[in-house]
Amino acid sequence: MASSQEELDRLKKSYVAVGAALFVFTVVTVFTAHWWHPFGPVMGWRDVVLGLIIATVKSSLVALIFMHLNHERGLVYKVLTFTFYFFLGLMALTLFALFDPIPEAFDAIQNALR
Secondary structure (H helix, E strand, O other): OOOOHHHHHHHHHHHHHHHHHHHHHHHHHHHHHHHHOOOOOOOOOHHHHHHHHHHHHHHHHHHHHOOOHOOOOOHHHHHHHHHHHHHHHHHHHHHHHHHOOOHHHHHHHHHHHH
């Protein structure tokens, strides 16, 4: 919590700067998605990566400044690190399910029995 007027003024300036940056990145997101197609007229994996990079920057600004994570102690970072690795594990399980050979083998057996 701010203890002096100078510190409050500094916090207000940082909040306004982050709010302006979020507004600018939102405009960049809309511009990139609707008007500027850097990688061709059809959305591909590079467009998705560009959108995720912009979203990561925006969410990092919100988490660090508005949620005050830039001044937290180590336990919060340990919990966030665990959450990140848990998310990666769930995404890996999803990808493993996409490339599972069992449905193709099941379909082949079903087609052979017909």
